[in-house]
Amino acid sequence: MSKKISIAIDAMGGDNSPDKTIEGVKFFLDSYKNNDDFILNLFGNENIIQEKLLKFKIKTNLIKIISTNSVVSNEESPLTAVKKSKGTSMWNCIQHQLEGKSDISLSAGNTGVLLVISRMILKMMEGVSKPALAGLWPNQNGMNVVLDLGANIECNDQNLVDFAELGSALYKSLFPNERPKVSLLNVGSEEIKGTDILKLASKRLKDLSDEENFIYKGYIEGNNIMSGDSNVIVTDGFTGNIALKTAEGTAKFITKNLKNSLTENFITKISLLFSYFALKKFKKKLDPRKYNGAIFLGLNGPVVKSHGGIDSLGFYHSLDLCYKIIKGNLISQIKKNLKHSKSV
């Protein structure tokens, strides 16, 4: 029997936890009911967690509770977090991972604190210049990995090259049957476009491009992120954060206006009787809960951040992401990529 996938879960972080996290765990257990190749380590107050396990009728030997009595507050600043967050459910997840008792950590708590303590405890992987926050983003043919989403406001060409290595390793671990196609986000597709940093990074990615590592497709403009021609979109954390949030805002604006249009009078409401299932499927395809979970890459072990305000179904999707990342051997994919990149 091969080693079980071990996931450290901060049961207390995020809005409406631990109800949210424990119900998310329940959805996960339901969807993998024929598997026993994992262990879920729940960090938080044992009594409260036991109570919630009862509430959601969870009975399994695939769960382990590790009792901790404090929680990182939402107001905590990353600057003072290191002193104050020792012994919290979040801290103890990462510590558990450092000791080799879990393979990955998941939290819906304070993002800034999670990034700071993950980096401090797990430390950067050898050969990586900066860690990055990666996310999933739908495209016309499936899914993109996009990074950095905000861990690094300013980046040099080496950072961008590293992000390409990290992002394509993540893509390979999540979609083992597909080939990562990397693009650099820029204001035009011609070689003369963009900053000097982008031009340098592009030149180096061209040299690194091959069938085994990743295929480098050149620059991509914002309007083509979702076209499906590339599936690993690399950018600095400032631009990535603005692009992701602008896409979210646009999607919200359009669906809100669509909803208003389709419910504005009696006739349009009749139309909903006929389009109900189609619109439900449409909504499901674009449901942001399906893309919940930003992956902190480049440390000695991956850490996943669930959106703090998301519900239990969204939390389940980020837990599923943790399982798939480890199942797909992310860390060895990253090491293979970095080794290859050094040999070029």
Added chain:
Amino acid sequence: MSKKISIAIDAMGGDNSPDKTIEGVKFFLDSYKNNDDFILNLFGNENIIQEKLLKFKIKTNLIKIISTNSVVSNEESPLTAVKKSKGTSMWNCIQHQLEGKSDISLSAGNTGVLLVISRMILKMMEGVSKPALAGLWPNQNGMNVVLDLGANIECNDQNLVDFAELGSALYKSLFPNERPKVSLLNVGSEEIKGTDILKLASKRLKDLSDEENFIYKGYIEGNNIMSGDSNVIVTDGFTGNIALKTAEGTAKFITKNLKNSLTENFITKISLLFSYFALKKFKKKLDPRKYNGAIFLGLNGPVVKSHGGIDSLGFYHSLDLCYKIIKGNLISQIKKNLKHSKSV
């Protein structure tokens, strides 16, 4: 009688011109049929333009043709444009404007060349550190002005402050009954977020904020661009270009998926019978042709760039934009803003 608004139109630039541009002119004349406070100066081959005026049944004394026999090609590089574009319909528009014979120029031709020759011929307005490309972007309550959209890949704090002055002047000229509310696009709304350049610009905008000039609302994140809380969104040209194109790509992705869902079978097609008018209204509200036209600000006179691939209705909207900008006294609004900003 006050002086007529005089608009220089490059009749030959962009795909499918001059058919597109002349039909756009027709839409404009139709929508202002009770006005005679403007003159449209059409630059291009006189015989061809006369032929198209006949084709679209345009008969008016509000049009003047200024014959030019060459056109800037789409492949022309901005680097060699200055030498090669002299005497083209685009060049002669800007020259006409420099000589005070028109107040504004409009072209759907080569963007790079238009920016270079506009800047060279019209020169920068005194007190402006860099010109910017501004665009319109719908929000929940009406319309945003967003700038810079790509004229300046790298910007310092002075440039961003100037963009706030230029953008709020444009907003006031287009929407005289509303108050410009300026925000800086950033990765978070807290004061500690973002680059040093943004922090410096934010501090200066706070000092400049007042009822007469513009209200400074602080940082805005990508997901709130369309919320309507601010209406002048300031950013560097790299970020602005990525944000705008990402929003375009997202809107296209969603509407394409929606269309597929609503036409996937017989039942959903029935729903379209009931939702036809509501969906048409929805589509009209988000029609990108309504927002066509990027405004080049900060020179001694405004220049408007219509999208090259847009149709005649889109071209009409950018012509309408030109008319409104001059009607709203853009240049004196800018001068007032700059004067005020120097006195603080």
